[in-house]
Amino acid sequence: MTEFEDIQRLVRLKRYEMPPEGFVDDFVTSFHHRQRAELLNQTARSLFWERLMTFFEGRPVANMAVAGTAVIALVAALAIGQPGGRIELAKADEVSPLALDAGLLVDSMTPYAFGSEVTSDQNGNLSPLLLSKHFAGGYADEARAGFAEPAQQRQIAPLEVMPGLIFTEQEEK
Amino acid sequence: MNEKVHNSSSEEDRILVERAQNGDTKAFDDLVRKYTPKLYGLVYNMTSNREDTADLLQDIFAKAYRSIRRFMGKSSFYTWIYSISVNMTLNFLKKRGRHVKVSMDDVDSGIQNDPDFIKVTTGPGPLRDVDLHELQKKLNEAMLKLSEDHRTVVTLYDIQGLQHAEISKILGVSEGTIRSRLFYAHRQLQNYLDDFVK
Numbered sequence: 001m002t003e004f005e006d007i008q009r010l011v012r013l014k015r016y017e018m019p020p021e022g023f024v025d026d027f028v029t030s031f032h033h034r035q036r037a038e039l040l041n042q043t044a045r046s047l048f049w050e051r052l053m054t055f056f057e058g059r060p061v062a063n064m065a066v067a068g069t070a071v072i073a074l075v076a077a078l079a080i081g082q083p084g085g086r087i088e089l090a091k092a093d094e095v096s097p098l099a100l101d102a103g104l105l106v107d108s109m110t111p112y113a114f115g116s117e118v119t120s121d122q123n124g125n126l127s128p129l130l131l132s133k134h135f136a137g138g139y140a141d142e143a144r145a146g147f148a149e150p151a152q153q154r155q156i157a158p159l160e161v162m163p164g165l166i167f168t169e170q171e172e173k
Numbered sequence: 174m175n176e177k178v179h180n181s182s183s184e185e186d187r188i189l190v191e192r193a194q195n196g197d198t199k200a201f202d203d204l205v206r207k208y209t210p211k212l213y214g215l216v217y218n219m220t221s222n223r224e225d226t227a228d229l230l231q232d233i234f235a236k237a238y239r240s241i242r243r244f245m246g247k248s249s250f251y252t253w254i255y256s257i258s259v260n261m262t263l264n265f266l267k268k269r270g271r272h273v274k275v276s277m278d279d280v281d282s283g284i285q286n287d288p289d290f291i292k293v294t295t296g297p298g299p300l301r302d303v304d305l306h307e308l309q310k311k312l313n314e315a316m317l318k319l320s321e322d323h324r325t326v327v328t329l330y331d332i333q334g335l336q337h338a339e340i341s342k343i344l345g346v347s348e349g350t351i352r353s354r355l356f357y358a359h360r361q362l363q364n365y366l367d368d369f370v371k
Contacts, residue, residue, distance in 0.1 A: 004359035007366060009289040011331040014218055014312055016284040017277065019226075024209045027230065028202055034231055035238070054239050 186250040193241050201241065204250070205234055211333070212258050218328040219262045219321070220269075221313050223276045229265055233258050248342060255343045259325060266321045275313055280305060315365040323358035326351055 042050075056063050186207075192200035212233065217226040237254055244253055284290050284305070294303065316324055329335045329343065330351075341348045 004363060006293070007359055007363050008331050009293060010308075010312060010366065011316075011327060011362065012289050013284060013287065013293075013308070014316075014332050015214060015334075016281045016287065017214075017217065017279070017309065018210075018281045019213055019217075019223070019278055023213070024206055027209055027227070028205055031205060031231060031234055034235065038235075050239070054243075 183249050183251070187246065190241065190244060190246070190250050194244070201238060204237075204254075208251075208254055212254065215255070215258055215328060215333060216262050217278060218316065218332050219259075219266065219324055221273060221275045221277070221317055223278055225265070225269075229258075229262055233261050236261065252339065252342050255329075256345075259329075259343060263321055263325065273317060275317070277309055277313060280309055311366065315362050318365055319358055319361055323354055323361065326354045327358045327362070330355055 056066070186204070189200045189204050193204065209230065212230060213226060216229050216233075217223065220226055220229070233254070237257055240257075244250070316327065319327065325344070326340060329340045330337070335343075337348045337351050340351050344351070
């Protein structure tokens with residue numbers, strides 16, 4: 001006999017609390033009505049969503065696989081959407097005049113935004129193109145020998161050497 | 174439960190479930206008829222409200238109907254439907270909060286012949302002359318003072334008569350946890366019903 005025998009004896013009496021007679025038959029009938037009403041009132045979309053949730057319920061592996069795929073897709077979308085993630089193109093008339101002053105060549109046939117295409121001189125030296133040169137008063141009377149190069153020799157510079165972003169001639173040293 | 178009866182009932186359930194999974198709605202109706210009285214007792218003793226019990230039972234069987242095709246038979250249908258019932262009732266209780274309107278069912282007249290009832294009302298204790306309705310009210314109030322988890326184990330063990338192992342499978346916790354919760358719940362009930370058991 002446990003110390004709680006009396007209490008358990010009392011609680012057990014609750015099993016005699018019962019629904020009214022006929023409850024079960026009425027319940028089955030109302031259950032049928034409810035099922036029919038749900039089928040009639042439910043939209044195709046909510047029915048699809050409910051079945052999808054029921055499908056994934058109790059399937060932890062499937063849930064994790066879907067969640068993992070969704071995360072990867074989101075990260076990829078964010079990565080592609082970043083401004084530095086790719087070279088962005090714009091119309092020719094949006095090109096800054098500074099771009100032209102800095103010696104950046106803009107191809108009128110395939111318009112590029114400022115900074116998206118940088119050319120170098122024949123020796124691959126980018127320093128003559130740097131904006132810092134302007135502020136130092138460099139370009140106005142400097143000859144840009146070997147600068148005008150044919151279109152075929154254009155190179156798309158890496159993003160690191162976009163003017164104003166990275167280094168001056170002094171930093172190069 | 175007698176093992177033979179239990180096995181026969183499980184086999185009957187297995188056949189009904191198989192038919193229901195193949196689209197036989199009458200088979201599912203038979204399962205509803207079979208388990209409504211048991212599940213009614215479970216849900217009612219957890220909620221202490223007749224109307225909430227009826228609504229919850231509708232939701233429970235609707236969910237079971239939608240999920241029946243995914244029932245693989247790893248546990249008995251009995252354990253499965255009980256798990257659904259307990260989980261949905263606990264979720265309901267969490268949303269309902271502490272504002273409870275108790276609506277009690279009638280007590281079956283069979284209680285008069287119950288040995289436990291005879292023992293508590295014919296002995297020298299304070300329940301000797303107690304009004305049955307008052308006793309019912311006190312028991313319901315005491316049960317509602319328990320937390321949902323403790324009320325669940327008391328309902329399943331003391332009222333529904335399930336064994337520790339069965340309750341452990343239904344709730345997904347260890348038997349040790351079941352015993353521990355029962356001990357605590359009984360102690361709490363003893364405090365609440367002190368006047369009745371002294």
